[in-house]
Amino acid sequence: MTVERLADWLANTNPGFFILAAALFVPFARNNALRAFLMVGGPAIALVALISAEGLGSNLSTVSVLGLELVLYRPDSLSFLFGLAFIIAAALFGIYSLHRRDPLQDATAMLYAGAAVTAVFVGDLVSLFITWELTAITSVFQVLAPRSRESVRAATRYLIFQVSSGMLVLAGICMFVSATGQIQFALIAPSMAGLPVGVMDIEAPGAVLILAGFGIKAAFPMVHNWLQDAYPKTTETGAVVLSAFTTKLAVYALARYFAGLEWLIWIGAIMTVFPVFFAVIENDLRRVLAYSLNNQVGFMVCAVGIGTQLAVNGAVAHAFAHIMYKGLLFMSMGAVLYRVGSTKATDLGGLHRTMPWTTLFCLVGAASISALPLFSGFVAKSMVMTASHADPALFVVWLMLLFASAGVLEHSGIKIPYFAFFGHDSGKRPQEAPFNMLLAMGVAAALCILIGIMPGWLYQFLPYWEEVGKDYLASDLWTAPHVLQQLQLLVFATLAFMLLQWRQLYPPEMPGVIVDVEWLWRRGWPDLVSAAGRPLWQAGRLAVRGADAAGGWFTGLARQVFANDGWVSAKVPLSVTAVASLAILGLVLAVSLFA
């Protein structure tokens, strides 16, 4: 009986809760074995719970709060892969961070992962908002953890963006609820034209705000800089966990509520293009990876915008693959950071001599992100490219995505491994990464290769496997022209690299920061304020003095009414209360005479 009940409970509880629960015990784990048990066990139980879910596409767990029906667990074909990827990422992070004991980082990272998994599987807007903000609050500790000079400021900036995202979502939800009274996505819009269940009409009240909120977290252009600002300022493990969740959660939210929205096509396309240029000249390799993240999320956003079944399949597959290979790349850079102390290209080079495993894994990640056939990026990105190519109206978009594909080879496929591990010899001979890091990287690399050579395993979980996935796998993916074209792209791009290097046309890595949009609020606004400082400050003081004067005038008036000053400065409470009660009595009598 109880086993049945346990199984029933397991099947009907949001998997994220298990990770959240495990996270609460992590600070109390005395030794590494227990820590490993919790940090991998939590996700493991979550996985079991997910697999044993009673059915996809129905409300499995609800709670009624304040007149709203919150759906706490509603897995369906769209969210399944996202959740799976998040769970795997959480477990990998657990293994990756075993080399150092920091209860704060571990616990908050697991809470973060748990919140993200929960967010993916809830069935309504308000629960999404709650978990959305939870991911924001828990992830900021990764930025605070290094305790460098700029930690607090970077963390505050990061949180301002994340909380702004949350507040916009909240405002949108409140508008939407006040107008329609509906929060469950299954009831907002039953599946329209084969799109995922829950797509909102952009004209609906509050929808634009919700889109804006999702967009900030997805690092839309102009509000993308928090990513490049915060991610390099974390510890070696911090960037790994941050890269896995926030942006992909935003992609999921966009796919759920705004699939097929035309704006997203263009926003996504722009997102794939501009980071390429920044990544070329960046010195800090983790910041290059942050731009690369932006670039890849652009593919997903664009695919969500295209909105056909193939495109949504592509977005989801790409998200899954991306979590694996981006995690892998950040892990390799984290290993370098851990052993060398820096990830600046100017400080690195020639590390393959003493860190071969890390190099190898990094190369696997680089191959995956470049979409080399037989690696995971190829099977995923192909669907996005095919979906955009299918629509002649999107020719320019397709070109932009193609450009980005070549671009990603540049910054992530070649630059990262080359300048860190090969290139000019920096003379540094750091030890190989600790075993737990290698293990985590190895598992991630294995997954990348596995998905690359046997994509059917991944494809069968895609939201539209039956409809378009099967056919695509059978007849479009492994066709000779397709593989040859991709091979050409990569080979000739690599040749371009070799040519540029040989002719010394490749811009050298130089120390320095690259100015991006964040200049506006990190330098532009403060400079403006200092320049306009004095007059603004005076204006501010005038305003405050004005408000105080209004209050003071009133106080003065009151003082004139109560002319008896001595009464006020009396020290002994009893006489004050005595006088006061007499005064009140007098007032009562006055009032009663009035009335």
Added chain:
Amino acid sequence: MNTGELLILLALGLPLFSAAVTYAVGRMPDVRETLTLVSCVVLAVVAISIFMRVGQGEPPELMVAQPVAGLSIAFRAEPLGALFAVMASVLWGVNSLFSIGYMRGKREANQTRFYMCFAIAMFGVMGIALAANLFTLFVFYEVLTFATYPLVTHAGTPAARRGGRIYLMTLVGASVLLLLPGIVGVQAIAGSTSFVAGGLLAGRVDDVAGSVLLLLLVFGAAKAALMPLHGWLPAAMVAPAPVSALLHAVAVVKAGVFTVLKVSAYIFGPDLITELSAATWILWIGAATIVIASLVAMTKDDLKARLAWSTVGQLAYITSAAMLPMASGLVAGGLHMVFHAVAKITLFMCAGAIYVATGASRVSEMGGLGRRMPWVFTAFLVASLGIIGLPPMAAMWSKLLLMTASFEGGHWLTAWALVASSLLGLVYLLPIAFRALFPPIGEEPAREFVRPGGTPGTAVVAVCVAAAACVVLFFLADPLANYLAPIRAVTIMEGAP
């Protein structure tokens, strides 16, 4: 005399009795402290009993006196008041625990007077919470003002006395010049000042008269610190931290917004408020208060000043909520009254604990202190998140309800003021905790403890309990909202099914 009347008498008499006994045993500090704590516990039990009875539909009531026909001193518990009473008494207990640590830690003088005045203040609060009509409320409102004056000027310095003067003048002045005429007006129009479900003045006033009365009553309750009558709050910062915690979380400010809520729920009623143009003006002023107060808070280096301005902004949330015509407005206001109180009292108690332990009162001096006082600053962080309105702290629910209600009523300004206030709150509250808990490695070390042994134990316990309450209440939002629903006799979220 039935149980209901007994409970009310106890609720009122207990604090007075406690004050008297405190005076008597003033020379024996341990007995005095124990007595205070015992009174807190018993009062909380009484308040909870009243709370339960109201929930079961048997509201206790008591008629004490009727000096003149149409004017009476009477008490009647209803959901909002019962909730306020419970909140006040429980937080009095937490605050007393904290005060013990603080006052002993600083070896403050005049501790007997301190605890006495606290008890008399609680008497005033109970009277306000349980008042059955506006007149009774007014009487106890004034009692509260005068009982807290010695607390504000506790230090006895010229600066303290000046602060106390501003405090008293603003509050009493507003009461007498605005609130009282308003009450007189209500009496004249309606023949009584009783709190009636659905609104005493419903159908009796037109827009002009109603607006005038509303303005008089809302601004007259200067304890709600709506601009421009907010000046007393920052001025009262001269008081020691336990007083600020009580003032700015529990007793005085909440009495002010409670008055506004009761007035709008039971004197005007939600339907009448919809029609008054003054409600819209108050909403604009409320939105302006929220934003301006948050902006000013950012510029303050003194922690208590920063928290005081933050309170001004947060109180405007509740005043705005009272003016929102839609269903959730009043419930949101009531919930926020409680949730904000819990978060703010935590913050002020933290400020007091920091001051006792290290002598630091300015934000710029608090770098790195979190390493020495982890519990206090973690509680500060939790409460800050509550003020900002992030889950899993309870205030998220009141914010959600408030924003929904604003949009339903078409008051975009209020909604955006709420959003802005969250972001500003992030900027003026979180760096304090971050800088304390995560100081850069290698910078100059944090201040040393002034008091050997660091923070007093009871202070830490009080702070942690309050911070935990912020999270616990998150899960209790639904039952509390359901409890408050009868004040409008409609369901909570209106809109399409």
Added chain:
Amino acid sequence: MTENDRQETPLGEQGEHPLSVLLFSWMRGKMFVRALAIGLAIVGVASIGLEVWLSYKPIKDITSMPGFYAGFGFISFAGAVLSGWPLGRLLRRREDYYETRSGEAGRDR
């Protein structure tokens, strides 16, 4: 990666990891880069050739032309990299650029 930069390190010196010796040491020869370049060129040309040989789809537009991806890949890559020269000059600042007095570091609240 010019030939001058690559050092001629004998195997096993400077405490190299044995695996790296196994996997990567053969890369350090001077001939390697040349061989790699030639190998890649062969693979690239072969793939274009294969595409030509296999092409059964009518050429609708430029993108179906064999060799399009090769050219596009080459040009995109070169373009992105070469744009790094002017962009770097335009956008690069010293490392403590954001920490000047008037920047955020100046006002620490």
